[in-house]
Amino acid sequence: MTTDIKPRTGMICVFIAALLWGTTGTAATFAPELSPLAIGAIAMGSGGVLQALIAFRTIIAQRRLFSLHWRYLLVGALAVAVYPLAFYCSMRYAGVAVGTVISIGSAPLLSAIIEYYLDRQRLSAKWLCGAAIGIGGILLLSLSHHAGSGNTDVRVPAGILLGLVAGLTYALYSWSARRLMQRGIAPRAAMGATFGCGGLLLIPVLLLTAAPLLHSWTNAAVGIYMSLVPMFIGYLCYGFGLAHVRASTATTITLLEPVVATLLAVVLVREQLAASGWLGIAMIVLCLMIISLPSGLFVRRSPSRRVADIEAE
Numbered sequence: 001m002t003t004d005i006k007p008r009t010g011m012i013c014v015f016i017a018a019l020l021w022g023t024t025g026t027a028a029t030f031a032p033e034l035s036p037l038a039i040g041a042i043a044m045g046s047g048g049v050l051q052a053l054i055a056f057r058t059i060i061a062q063r064r065l066f067s068l069h070w071r072y073l074l075v076g077a078l079a080v081a082v083y084p085l086a087f088y089c090s091m092r093y094a095g096v097a098v099g100t101v102i103s104i105g106s107a108p109l110l111s112a113i114i115e116y117y118l119d120r121q122r123l124s125a126k127w128l129c130g131a132a133i134g135i136g137g138i139l140l141l142s143l144s145h146h147a148g149s150g151n152t153d154v155r156v157p158a159g160i161l162l163g164l165v166a167g168l169t170y171a172l173y174s175w176s177a178r179r180l181m182q183r184g185i186a187p188r189a190a191m192g193a194t195f196g197c198g199g200l201l202l203i204p205v206l207l208l209t210a211a212p213l214l215h216s217w218t219n220a221a222v223g224i225y226m227s228l229v230p231m232f233i234g235y236l237c238y239g240f241g242l243a244h245v246r247a248s249t250a251t252t253i254t255l256l257e258p259v260v261a262t263l264l265a266v267v268l269v270r271e272q273l274a275a276s277g278w279l280g281i282a283m284i285v286l287c288l289m290i291i292s293l294p295s296g297l298f299v300r301r302s303p304s305r306r307v308a309d310i311e312a313e
Contacts, residue, residue, distance in 0.1 A: 006244040007244050007245055009240075009241075009244065010240065010241040010242070010243065010244030010245040010250075011241065011245055011249070011253060012241075013237040013238065013240045013241035014237070014238055014241035014242070014245065014249075014250045014253045014254065015253060015256060016234075016237045017234045017235065017237040017238035017241065017254070018253060018254040018255075018256040018257045018260065019256065019257075019260055020229055020230040020233060020234035020237070021230050021234050021254065021257045021260075022100075022256065022257045022258070022259070022260025022261045022263075022264065023229070023230060023260065023261075023264060024043065024226060024230050024261075025091055025096035025099070025100055025261045025264075025265070026096070026261065026265060026268055027222055027225055027226060027230075028088065028222065028226075029096065030218060030222050031212075031218060031219045031222035031223070033212040033215060033216070033219055034210075034213070034219055034222070034223070035092075035209055035212075036088035036089040036091065036092040037085055037088070037089070037205055037209045038205075038206070038209035038210050038212065038213070039084075039088045039222075039223075039226065040083075040084030040087065040088040040089075040202070040205075041084065041085070041202045041203075041205040041206040041209060041210065042206060042210055042213070042223045042226060042227060043084055043088075043223075043226035043227060043230070043231045044080060044081075044083065044084035044195070044198065044199065044202060044231055045084075045198075045199045045202035045203060045205070045206050046199065046206075046227040046231070047195070047199070047226075047227045047228070047230075047231025047232045047235065048080060048195030048196050048197075048198050048199025048200075048202070048231070048235075049196055049199040049200070050227070050228075050232045051191055051192045051195045051199075051232065051235060051236070051239075052192045052193065052195065052196020052197075052199065053192075053196075054188070054192065055186075055188040055189050055191070055192025055193070055196075056192070058186050058188055058189040059189045059192055059193050059196075061189075062184075062185050062186065062189050065183060065184055065185050066180075066185065068183075069179070069180060069183050069185070072176040072177075072179045072180050072183075073176070073180065073193055073194060073197065075172060075173075075176045076172070076173045076176035076177055076180070076194035076197075076198070077194055077197035077198045077201060078198070078201070079169040079170070079172035079173035079176065079198070080169075080173050080194060080195055080197070080198025080199070080201075081198045081201035081202050082165065082169045083166055083170055083173065084202070085202075085205070086103075086162045086163070086165040086166040086169065087099070087103050087162075087163075087166040087170075089159070089162050090102060090103055090159045090160070090163040090165075090166055091103075091159070092159070093155040093156060093158050093159030093162065094155070094156045094158075094159025094160055094162075094163065095156075095159070096261060096265055098156075098159065098160070098163075099159055099162075099163050100257060100258045100261045101163075101258040101262075102138075102159075102160050102163030102164065102166075102167065103163040103164075103166035103167050103170065104138075104167070104170070104254055104255060104257045104258050105134070105135060105138035105139075105167070105255060105258065106163065106164050106167030106168070107167040107168075107170045107171045107174075107251040107254065108131055108134065108135075108171075108248060108251045108252040108255065109131065109135065110167050110168050110170075110171040111170075111171035111174060111175060111247050111248045111251040111252075112127070112131070112248045114172065114175050114247075115175065115246070115247065115248055118175070121246075121248075126290060127248070127249075127252070129290060130252065130287045130288075131252060131287070133283050133284075133286055133287045133290065134252065134283065134284050134287030134288070136280075137255075137279075137280040137281065137282070137283030137284035137286075137287060138255065138258060138280065138284060139280070140276050140277065140279055140280030140283065143276070170251065171251060173194060173198070174242060174247040174250060174251055175247045176194065177191055177194050177239070177242060177247075178190075178242050178243075178246070180194070181242070181243050187239050187240060187242065187243035188239065190239070191235060191236075191238075191239030191242075195235060210223075238250065241253075252287070252288075253288060255284050255287060255288065256284070256288060258284070259281050259284050259285070262277065263281075
């Protein structure tokens with residue numbers, strides 16, 4: 001029984017993170033003066049530094065392990081720094097729903113490709129089925145929202161491309177953080193170091209773009225909320241979940257984020273959603289139900305093969 005409890009608890013934590021992340025797009029609409037670069041730098045930069053601070057003692061205690069596996073930390077930090085800039089620019093150019101759907105929806109497939117080529121993990125039929133339904137759902141959700149908005153802005157293709165960049169970097173920092181955890185580094189330390197280093201890389205962007213934060217209390221409140229709730233608390237939950245489920249499982253569960261973002265846009269921002277969009281939401285929920293079933297995401301390998309792969313690195 002104990003072997004099933006931790007993965008299930010991990011999935012629940014990732015669900016909570018996805019719910020919190022789904023509020024970011026709507027929150028950003030309350031501060032239109034802030035550029036997407038400023039929002040990304042504030043949210044991920046300050047949230048990352050906070051994570052590093054609460055995990056500082058553990059990071060220092062495990063500094064030798066970090067020095068041995070610094071490549072994973074470097075990859076993760078660079079991905080953390082690029083992700084919010086690409087993500088929020090994607091939402092600004094292509095729209096909140098479309099940008100979120102592309103960014104989050106592409107991450108599971110990109111994460112699976114990374115694990116397939118770098119970790120030699122074989123995908124199960126269950127994951128392929130769930131992912132196919134989920135990707136179909138986000139396509140329906142994206143297309144219905146885009147068609148309903150009537151947005152023909154030439155910046156939309158750039159927003160979609162930036163969404164794919166966000167999806168790739170999201171998959172990369174999830175993979176690298178989990179690899180650090182698999183090398184014996186505590187989850188809190190792995191996430192704290194990865195996001196702390198990424199946050200430090202975002203400080204120059206923050207200094208250059210964050211002046212509008214001081215223009216109104218609303219702007220300041222949005223910045224504080226983004227830093228503390230979705231980025232700080234959300235990534236604490238995500239880090240705990242990532243310690244107990246594979247990166248591909250975690251990124252697939254976060255397909256819930258665009259659903260939350262779309263529902264909030266409909267309820268709070270009064271955006272319209274076509275019937276095909278509701279069908280897309282139903283398909284994403286079905287995807288989450290499929291991948292959350294007890295069986296594993298990947299075909300298991302023998303312990304001796306896993307040990308051999310780790311020693312080979």
